[in-house]
Amino acid sequence: MTGLDHAVFALLVVLSTRGSRRLTRLIHASEEERRSIRRRLHFQTAIAWGLMGAALIALWSWEGHSLAELGLADAAGACATVVLVLFLPLWLRLPRVWPPVTEQERALPSFLILPRDRAEFRRWAAGSVVWAAGEELAYRAFVLAYLGTWMPKPAALILSAGMFALAHGYQGRRGALLAGIFGLVVGGAYLVVGFLYFAIALHALWDIWVGYVLYRRLAAPTPVASAGPATPATG
Numbered sequence: 223m224t225g226l227d228h229a230v231f232a233l234l235v236v237l238s239t240r241g242s243r244r245l246t247r248l249i250h251a252s253e254e255e256r257r258s259i260r261r262r263l264h265f266q267t268a269i270a271w272g273l274m275g276a277a278l279i280a281l282w283s284w285e286g287h288s289l290a291e292l293g294l295a296d297a298a299g300a301c302a303t304v305v306l307v308l309f310l311p312l313w314l315r316l317p318r319v320w321p322p323v324t325e326q327e328r329a330l331p332s333f334l335i336l337p338r339d340r341a342e343f344r345r346w347a348a349g350s351v352v353w354a355a356g357e358e359l360a361y362r363a364f365v366l367a368y369l370g371t372w373m374p375k376p377a378a379l380i381l382s383a384g385m386f387a388l389a390h391g392y393q394g395r396r397g398a399l400l401a402g403i404f405g406l407v408v409g410g411a412y413l414v415v416g417f418l419y420f421a422i423a424l425h426a427l428w429d430i431w432v433g434y435v436l437y438r439r440l441a442a443p444t445p446v447a448s449a450g451p452a453t454p455a456t457g
Contacts, residue, residue: 226281231368234360238389245392248334260335261345268349271356278359292363293418323439332393336436346433354426361386361405362412362421379409404428 247259282292327333337343361382369378387402408421 224285227285227368230278230281230364234365234385238385245331245334249331256334257338257342260337260342263335264342264345264349268352271353271360273356275352275356275359278364282364291367292359293412293416293421321439323436330394330397332397333436335392337433338440339437343433343437347430350429350433351426354429355422357386357389358408358418358422358425361389362409363418366409366413375413379406379413382409 248256248263251259279289279292279294283289323333337346365382365385366375366378369381372378373381383402383405386405387398390401391398393401404425408424412418412421
């Protein structure tokens with residue numbers, strides 16, 4: 223490992239610890255202001271992770287490594303990714319009846335960052351592909367390779383998933399925990415099969431699905447209470 227590798231890892235650690243600060247402006251903004259803030263945040267996140275992914279590939283190539291060592295030159299991985307992507311239309315069509323968003327869900331930190339309508343969802347879907355590629359190159363390909371030079375692979379996998387969870391701390395404890403579990407599953411699969419295409423596609427499709435479900439549920443009619451104080455709709 224070179225000094226650049228150490229610097230990149232340190233940068234990723236710093237970025238991971240700053241994840242919870244991403245929602246500060248959204249939390250304190252009005253509902254009208256949140257739309258423009260959300261648009262900028264999605265754009266900035268896609269640009270940042272796109273540049274990070276490109277920089278990691280450039281660094282890897284400059285150090286004399288091949289794309290195959292990153293898991294980006296495997297025909298089987300590319301085929302598996304194509305099959306996974308073909309399922310996207312089915313994911314976006316089921317179910318046809320969406321329950322409305324509950325007040326409890328509106329209170330979740332991650333609710334603020336997700337798309338609200340079709341226009342926001344389209345931008346979210348495009349961004350999901352970019353930041354999924356960047357995050358997988360960073361937390362799976364690079365971090366696992368970096369930590370793997372200092373410790374056994376299982377330990378590297380756990381630490382990598384921990385960094386990934388920390389980076390998603392803005393989603394609250396539950397969201398960070400789920401991100402950590404996702405990191406363990408996808409990272410473990412990457413270590414076993416050795417290609418990154420599938421991890422990138424799974425990550426992107428999951429983000430797209432989550433954003434799609436929320437915007438469809440926001441469009442669902444909210445039940446009106448017949449009498450007494452209003453109660454949150456059940457999801």
